[in-house]
Amino acid sequence: MARLIDSLLVFSRIETRARPHQLVNMGTLVQEALEDLKPLLEEAQAQVLVRAEEMPALIGEPSQLRSLWINLISNAVKYRKPNEPPRVEIGHCEEATEYIFFVRDNGQGIAPEFQEEIFRLFRRLHPESEVPGTGMGLAICRRVVERHEGRIWVESSPGEGATFYFALPKKSAPSTLAEPIPTFP
Secondary structure, eight states: OHHHHHHHHHHHHHHHTOOOBEEEEHHHHHHHHHHHTHHHHHHHTOEEEEOOSSOOEEEEOHHHHHHHHHHHHHHHHHTOOTTSOOEEEEEEEEOSSEEEEEEEEOSOOOOGGGTTGGGSTTOOSSOTTTSOSOSOHHHHHHHHHHHTTOEEEEEEOTTSOEEEEEEEEOOOOOTTBSSOOOOOO
16 A cells, blocks of 8 residues: 555656756666666566667656656566566667657567556556556656656567657757756857
8 A cells, every 4th residue: 555655646746746857868867777676687687788878868857757767677577477587678769859768578568459558547457466566657657758748658469578668859948947958059
C-alpha cells in the first residue's frame, strides 16, 4: 500500500510540483539511472549496452526525465524471460524536429492488443506476485513525456522482447526555463 501511495504522489506531482525546465544532458541522466538501478541490474545479471556515446542535451525537467529512464530500464529487467539474463539496449536517433530515444530488451514482449493499454494507470499484465510493482510506472512515463510535449510508444511481439520509444521535441527554451538559453541571429 505504501508503494502505491508513493506512486500516486509521484504521478500527481508531475504537474503540481514540477521544477523549471533547463538544459539537461540525456547521457548523464541515463548514467545516473543506471547507477540507481545497479543493485537490480547486478542481481539480474543484466547486460546493458548504451549505444550512443553522447546523447543530446535538451530542454527538460531533470528529475522527471531521470525517473522516465529509471522506469523504462527497470521494466526491461523486471519483465525478462525466465532463466535468461536480461539484455537492455539504450540509444537514440535524431530527426529534423525531435530526438527519439529507445530502451530495447530481450524480455517477454507485449501482445499488440495491450500495447496502448499498458500506459494507463493501474494496468498490469501480470499479477504482483509474479512481477512486483504498482501498475503506475508506464503511466508516469507517459505523463512525463507528454509534459515535455513528446510522445511515447512500444513496439513488441510476445516472446520477442520490447522496444519502448519516446520522442522529445527540439525546441527553444520554454517559459518555465530556469535560465535563458542564449540565442544567436
